[in-house]
Amino acid sequence: xxxxxxxxxxxxxxxxxxxxxxxxxxxxxxxxxxxxxxxxxxxxxxxxxxxxxxxxxxxxxxxxxxxxxxxxxxxxxxxxxxxxxxxxxxxxxxxxxxxxxxxxxxxxxxxxxxxxxxxxxxxxxxxxxxxxxxxxxxxxxxxxxxxxxxxxxxxxxxxxxxxxxxxxxxxxxxxxxxxxxxxxxxxxxxxxxxxxxxxxxxxxxxxxxxxxxxxxxxxxxxxxxxxxxxxxxxxxxxxxxxxxxxxxxxxxxxxxxxxxxxxxxxxxxxxxxxxxxxxxxxxxxxxxxxxxxxxxxxxxxxxxxxxxxxxxxxxxxxxxxxxxxxxxxxxxxxxxxxxxxxxxxxxxxxxxxxxxx
Ligand code: NAD
Numbered sequence: 001x002x003x004x005x006x007x008x009x010x011x012x013x014x015x016x017x018x019x020x021x022x023x024x025x026x027x028x029x030x031x032x033x034x035x036x037x038x039x040x041x042x043x044x045x046x047x048x049x050x051x052x053x054x055x056x057x058x059x060x061x062x063x064x065x066x067x068x069x070x071x072x073x074x075x076x077x078x079x080x081x082x083x084x085x086x087x088x089x090x091x092x093x094x095x096x097x098x099x100x101x102x103x104x105x106x107x108x109x110x111x112x113x114x115x116x117x118x119x120x121x122x123x124x125x126x127x128x129x130x131x132x133x134x135x136x137x138x139x140x141x142x143x144x145x146x147x148x149x150x151x152x153x154x155x156x157x158x159x160x161x162x163x164x165x166x167x168x169x170x171x172x173x174x175x176x177x178x179x180x181x182x183x184x185x186x187x188x189x190x191x192x193x194x195x196x197x198x199x200x201x202x203x204x205x206x207x208x209x210x211x212x213x214x215x216x217x218x219x220x221x222x223x224x225x226x227x228x229x230x231x232x233x234x235x236x237x238x239x240x241x242x243x244x245x246x247x248x249x250x251x252x253x254x255x256x257x258x259x260x261x262x263x264x265x266x267x268x269x270x271x272x273x274x275x276x277x278x279x280x281x282x283x284x285x286x287x288x289x290x291x292x293x294x295x296x297x298x299x300x301x302x303x304x305x306x307x308x309x310x311x312x313x314x315x316x317x318x319x320x321x322x323x324x325x326x327x328x329x330x331x332x333x334x335x336x337x338x339x340x341x342x343x344x345x346x347x348x349x350x351x352x353x354x355x356x357x
Contacts, residue, residue: 001055010032012062013032015029015031016028016031016102022094023094023095025083026083027081027102028059028082029102030082031079032065032080033344034079036074036075037069038110038132038298039066039110040111040134040295041062044115046116054082064080064284065077067336070344071282071317081110083095083099093125100133101130103132106132111134111298112132136297146289149292149311150259150287150290151190152311153286153290154257154286154287156315157315157318158257160318161233162233165279172196175200175230175233177199177233179202179238179260180208181201181212182238185259201219202222202225228252233254234251236258239260241263243256245265255280259283263283267333271331279332324339
């Protein structure tokens with residue numbers, strides 16, 4: 001892998017390779033872009049089969065964070081850390097503290113938080129060595145589990161989408177098929193049910209289904225058939241890649257809007273939805289509530305009310321994406337990227353003006 005070439009072609013700023021033999025730590029910290037502010041993104045702990053796979057993952061994820069933070073209007077750039085280890089067997093407090101020490105050395109250019117494989121306990125251990133960590137438990141002054149904020153942001157964004165497609169932002173009697181009823185979907189469902197939406201839910205976990213049934217949702221026992229359920233909104237809230245060539249023609253919805261990251265298996269799937277007249281609300285715009293909430297821990301004492309008010313602003317981001325899509329006659333997936341890129345470019349230009357002799 002030609003690292004410099006990859007970084008140049010993807011506009012990456014910095015890659016830090018971290019090794020601490022005593023602590024058993026091997027990690028990559030990828031900082032994609034800090035035009036808007038310090039890079040914020042989670043610390044993933046994953047036993048990739050090869051070094052190249054681990055590095056590629058860190059780079060790809062850091063770039064995605066640049067777009068997410070920029071489109072959310074945050075003064076934060078994009079970064080991600082990848083600890084190359086098995087979270088079930090390899091990680092321990094010493095490894096996390098050692099990782100924290102390396103972060104401290106970056107002087108705040110990268111701020112970390114939870115991701116796949118890392119836990120609130122890991123963040124607490126990291127925080128022993130650095131202050132550049134957010135998402136700490138509430139009793140330590142942090143904002144805790146972000147799922148509530150994520151669910152609330154999706155709810156507010158969904159209302160903007162229904163106004164455009166169904167002519168009303170009331171969700172009363174709007175039918176919503178939810179794929180995956182975990183933490184985010186649970187919080188989202190509370191808001192939707194309060195407004196009188198009709199929910200059909202599937203999950204691979206019987207406990208999750210039991211929770212949905214108790215709330216009065218219609219249950220789909222076979223998870224694969226959720227794609228065939230006629231609905232106003234299809235909400236992917238499980239894993240990525242659920243919108244793909246095998247599922248796209250089965251969808252019987254007018255809107256796709258959910259929490260899962262990377263819902264489109266490939267960018268082309270976003271174009272297909274657009275051509276079919278299905279409004280896709282880009283995942284990273286709609287599910288930014290968690291990261292917006294985290295940003296309220298940086299440089300100030302966390303205040304839930306202020307954070308949630310800002311999360312409600314996801315409605316404005318969704319509005320902007322839809323208007324770029326309409327004005328430029330491009331898919332909403334492309335419009336979201338355009339929104340993020342335009343913001344970064346304009347700030348870069350402004351910096352140029354100040355720095356010019
Ligand atoms: P979770 O693990 O609590 O919930 C996921 C649920 O999906 C689980 O109940 C699981 O059983 C179910 N599931 C997995 N595979 C499935 C399948 N094939 N069919 C149906 N159900 C399936 O996770 P979460 O925190 O609620 O996050 C859900 C999604 O949202 C993830 O993609 C996550 O990356 C994304 N996301 C979460 C947050 C957050 O704040 N938690 C923020 C942004 C994005």
